[in-house]
Amino acid sequence: MIVAEGLTKDFRIAERRPGLLGSLSTLLTREYRTVHAVDGISFALRAGSKTAYIGANGAGKSTTIKMLTGIMTPTSGRCLVNGVEPYRHRRENARAIGVVFGQRSQLWWDLSVPDSFRILRRIYAIPDAVYERNLALYRELLDIDALGTTPVRQLSLGQRMRAEIAASLLHDPKVVFWDEPTIGLDMVLKEAVRELVNRANAELGTTVLLTSHDLSDIAAICDDALVVDGGRVVHEGTLTELLGRADRRSVVFDHRGGPGPLDAARGVEAGLPGATATVTPEGRIRVDYPAASLTSRQVLGFLLDRFELTDCYAPEPDLETVLRQIYRGGVPAARNGGGA
Amino acid sequence: MNRTLGGRLRLALFLGGVGLHRLAAYRLDFLLGSGAFLVRVGLQTVTVGVVFSHVPAVAGWSYHQVLFLLGCALLPRGLDHLFTDQLWELSRKLIQRGEFYRYLIRPVNPLFALLSERFFHPDGIGELLVGLVLVLWSGAELGLDPTALQWALAPLLVVAGALIHFSVKLFFASLSFWTVTSMPALQTVTQVSEFAGYPLDLYHASLRTLLTWVLPFAFTSYAPAVYLLHDDTGLLRWLPAVTGLSLLAALALWRRGLSRYEMTGS
Amino acid sequence: MRRPDLRPGGYLPFATSGLQSLLQYRSTFLITGITAAAGAAVTVFLWRAVYADGSGPGPGGFTPASITTYLVVAQVLAVVHTNRVDDEVAAEVYRGDIAVTLVRPLSYPLVRFAACLPVIGANAVLVGVPLLVLFAALVPLTAPRPVDVLLFLPSAALSVLIAFCVNLLTGMAGFVTTNTWGVRMAKQGVVAFFAGQMVPLALLPGPLHALAMVLPFRAMADGPLTLLLGRYEGTAGAAAVLGHQLAWGAGLVLLCAALWRAAVSRLEVLGG
Numbered sequence: 001m002i003v004a005e006g007l008t009k010d011f012r013i014a015e016r017r018p019g020l021l022g023s024l025s026t027l028l029t030r031e032y033r034t035v036h037a038v039d040g041i042s043f044a045l046r047a048g049s050k051t052a053y054i055g056a057n058g059a060g061k062s063t064t065i066k067m068l069t070g071i072m073t074p075t076s077g078r079c080l081v082n083g084v085e086p087y088r089h090r091r092e093n094a095r096a097i098g099v100v101f102g103q104r105s106q107l108w109w110d111l112s113v114p115d116s117f118r119i120l121r122r123i124y125a126i127p128d129a130v131y132e133r134n135l136a137l138y139r140e141l142l143d144i145d146a147l148g149t150t151p152v153r154q155l156s157l158g159q160r161m162r163a164e165i166a167a168s169l170l171h172d173p174k175v176v177f178w179d180e181p182t183i184g185l186d187m188v189l190k191e192a193v194r195e196l197v198n199r200a201n202a203e204l205g206t207t208v209l210l211t212s213h214d215l216s217d218i219a220a221i222c223d224d225a226l227v228v229d230g231g232r233v234v235h236e237g238t239l240t241e242l243l244g245r246a247d248r249r250s251v252v253f254d255h256r257g258g259p260g261p262l263d264a265a266r267g268v269e270a271g272l273p274g275a276t277a278t279v280t281p282e283g284r285i286r287v288d289y290p291a292a293s294l295t296s297r298q299v300l301g302f303l304l305d306r307f308e309l310t311d312c313y314a315p316e317p318d319l320e321t322v323l324r325q326i327y328r329g330g331v332p333a334a335r336n337g338g339g340a
Numbered sequence: 341m342n343r344t345l346g347g348r349l350r351l352a353l354f355l356g357g358v359g360l361h362r363l364a365a366y367r368l369d370f371l372l373g374s375g376a377f378l379v380r381v382g383l384q385t386v387t388v389g390v391v392f393s394h395v396p397a398v399a400g401w402s403y404h405q406v407l408f409l410l411g412c413a414l415l416p417r418g419l420d421h422l423f424t425d426q427l428w429e430l431s432r433k434l435i436q437r438g439e440f441y442r443y444l445i446r447p448v449n450p451l452f453a454l455l456s457e458r459f460f461h462p463d464g465i466g467e468l469l470v471g472l473v474l475v476l477w478s479g480a481e482l483g484l485d486p487t488a489l490q491w492a493l494a495p496l497l498v499v500a501g502a503l504i505h506f507s508v509k510l511f512f513a514s515l516s517f518w519t520v521t522s523m524p525a526l527q528t529v530t531q532v533s534e535f536a537g538y539p540l541d542l543y544h545a546s547l548r549t550l551l552t553w554v555l556p557f558a559f560t561s562y563a564p565a566v567y568l569l570h571d572d573t574g575l576l577r578w579l580p581a582v583t584g585l586s587l588l589a590a591l592a593l594w595r596r597g598l599s600r601y602e603m604t605g606s
Numbered sequence: 607m608r609r610p611d612l613r614p615g616g617y618l619p620f621a622t623s624g625l626q627s628l629l630q631y632r633s634t635f636l637i638t639g640i641t642a643a644a645g646a647a648v649t650v651f652l653w654r655a656v657y658a659d660g661s662g663p664g665p666g667g668f669t670p671a672s673i674t675t676y677l678v679v680a681q682v683l684a685v686v687h688t689n690r691v692d693d694e695v696a697a698e699v700y701r702g703d704i705a706v707t708l709v710r711p712l713s714y715p716l717v718r719f720a721a722c723l724p725v726i727g728a729n730a731v732l733v734g735v736p737l738l739v740l741f742a743a744l745v746p747l748t749a750p751r752p753v754d755v756l757l758f759l760p761s762a763a764l765s766v767l768i769a770f771c772v773n774l775l776t777g778m779a780g781f782v783t784t785n786t787w788g789v790r791m792a793k794q795g796v797v798a799f800f801a802g803q804m805v806p807l808a809l810l811p812g813p814l815h816a817l818a819m820v821l822p823f824r825a826m827a828d829g830p831l832t833l834l835l836g837r838y839e840g841t842a843g844a845a846a847v848l849g850h851q852l853a854w855g856a857g858l859v860l861l862c863a864a865l866w867r868a869a870v871s872r873l874e875v876l877g878g
Contacts, residue, residue, distance in 0.1 A: 011604065071444045073602045087602060094447040106442035108457050115358050119456070122354050123448055372788030380795035387804045391656055393811055394665035398655045524637035531641045534648055542651045
């Protein structure tokens with residue numbers, strides 16, 4: 001559904017020198033520096049997938065999405081959305097996609113939300129049944145009627161984002177590109193937005209590509225993850241696989257009798273070299289250990305041997321930890337097979 | 341449905357309807373906007389009146405002839421104002437604030453999508469009204485008896501004038517693709533267009549040349565007015581070519597700007 | 607309500623930062639200059655055509671040189687009055703940033719005044735003077751008497767104060783309507799006409815002339831110009847012009863203060 005092949009975008013940036021002399025010299029001789037915003041990335045996302053597009057600031061996420069939505073042409077390489085090159089067939093591509101660019105509105109600034117929707121209905125030639133069904137859905141989940149007849153420019157960020165989200169799905173697009181879609185939304189609305197896109201995916205097979213600073217958005221919506229770092233793909237596969245790449249594992253346990261929590265923790269650290277043990281606010285003990293030097297078998301065996309366990313579980317490595325590790329360069333750039 | 345001319349026309353009509361609906365919804369804004377222009381052109385008319393309360397003719401033009409010319413200048417300006425006001429936003433902030441992308445994600449022509457945002461902008465109505473009143477009233481006072489051809493051409497002249505205004509605006513607004521904002525340039529050009537409200541004969545030859553061949557505002561008012569008043573077609577003959585070339589130049593710059601935007605994304 | 611600090615030192619930073627931000631956009635001076643030159647040219651061409659064939663003084667006692675001087679200096683004053691207070695205040699009110707300014711222990715109108723003073727100075731030096739020189743090179747102007755120049759200067763200073771108040775009031779329209787653009791356009795038209803930029807006020811017919819004499823806008827161009835061109839009768843005539851300016855200056859300052867106070871207390875009640 002979405003394919004990128006050696007997709008590259010370079011920008012030429014004019015070098016400026018500081019000070020008056022500097023700006024005078026820039027007038028005469030311009031020096032340019034080339035920045036590789038996207039550096040030959042390739043990936044393939046299948047139809048109906050829900051993929052989180054993850055990368056640190058400046059990793060080229062927005063640039064890639066701009067190329068996929070047809071706003072920008074690549075320097076080299078190409079991408080295909082729904083079988084067409086977006087920047088070459090922009091209008092054809094526009095019919096098939098829905099877009100949210102976080103803070104930047106795409107609605108008719110001077111018009112009310114209902115008026116914007118009526119225009120979208122015309123522009124996309126949305127069938128009556130589809131339009132009514134979607135509007136009913138937005139009434140139920142986003143309380144879209146509450147926005148009333150206020151011009152978009154006077155709406156608050158949260159109100160406007162609800163309208164932006166609805167507008168991006170109104171014409172039942174085959175693919176949605178959501179770049180920071182939940183900015184300014186409270187917990188209830190975030191929940192509603194997630195449900196909305198999950199329903200569209202389940203009922204219509206809508207393909208989703210999402211970027212978000214809110215990792216709980218990613219966890220609630222996406223099955224797959226595409227991680228870019230330094231303009232290159234460092235992970236393409238399921239979210240679960242991504243989490244599995246964490247280099248540390250954890251176990252949390254509770255025990256009866258024996259030493260107090262602090263002594264128990266000290267005892268764990270002494271018995272398992274490389275592991276750290278901390279007491280959680282609930283009075284449990286959390287053991288973090290490097291997956292490279294200790295196996296789960298070793299750790300659990302040690303705990304069963306030493307303590308009379310009353311409760312024990314192994315929390316999944318969380319996304320934040322994994323990502324922090326990837327950005328630090330802890331996980332080597334490698335491509336997992338899945339996803340395509 | 342938007343691929344055919346008919347489809348686009350229907351969409352344009354629909355947008356006009358939404359615009360009208362908006363007028364009703366925000367009456368105070370509408371009254372302020374069109375009222376402001378009504379005040380401005382009204383005072384311009386009064387200025388002409390004051391001039392002619394002291395002298396019978398200026399540069400060979402009588403009171404009613406000057407008013408007729410002013411009316412001729414206001415009609416195309418108002419018509420253009422009604423449909424293309426969003427070009428001001430392009431020159432002011434759309435590129436600067438990175439908002440321009442939204443015209444590229446719709447399955448319609450980007451220029452059409454841009455203009456659709458201020459389709460039927462009420463500010464133009466004040467100019468149109470005053471222009472219409474001036475042309476009709478001063479035409480009657482002058483005992484103007486247009487030929488069938490003049491009647492037939494008159495609306496076309498207004499449309500051509502509006503197209504020239506649109507072209508100049510589009511040209512200077514498109515500069516923002518390179519300069520990020522081009523509002524000052526557009527403001528200057530608009531100020532220059534004010535010259536077209538008075539007879540060209542008042543001005544120095546260099547200014548006349550500028551207004552005729554560089555920023556062809558003379559074709560939006562002076563050329564139609566001398567044709568309708570004196571059946572003088574000397575300048576009017578050039579009108580189709582000037583309108584066409586202005587449009588072509590503006591659209592060419594717009595397209596180049598658009599492809600530059602696609603390259604740089606800013 | 608807090609009593610704002612009124613010592614001038616507190617407002618100095620606003621004056622310098624206003625100039626700094628203005629100097630970053632050097633091209634705006636050029637554009638203001640071209641626009642003003644084009645605006646002046648329209649009226650100058652029009653009115654010179656009226657006085658074209660007269661040998662002696664024409665209508666209103668103007669000669670071609672004196673009416674040109676009147677219109678050009680009126681445009682120069684208009685440039686000096688373009689202090690951007692109207693659009694900046696309107697924008698701050700519209701965006702709600704005005705609430706933030708209330709947190710500062712300074713009077714907002716005075717902050718605005720301090721910030722616009724260097725703008726006025728820069729406009730006068732970088733646009734007004736070149737504009738005057740340009741027209742002096744192209745068309746004959748009247749050389750004023752020294753005493754009239756001495757009278758003109760305080761009068762021009764008063765016109766700056768009045769222009770500030772008018773622009774502040776225009777910007778405060780943002781409290782009542784979202785279409786401040788329309789309000790500003792209307793204000794510009796009315797000021798240009800009733801200040802004398804389009805028509806020397808002496809040439810207006812009876813009732814319109816009477817109206818123009820009463821309105822405050824006369825103090826923005828026609829008043830100073832009456833003094834500059836010596837178009838007054840003795841000391842009493844000059845005093846009358848300055849008196850009209852002083853009265854309106856004081857009146858507008860009081861009006862601004864009162865309306866600002868009302869707007870602020872409404873803001874404090876409604877929370878912005």
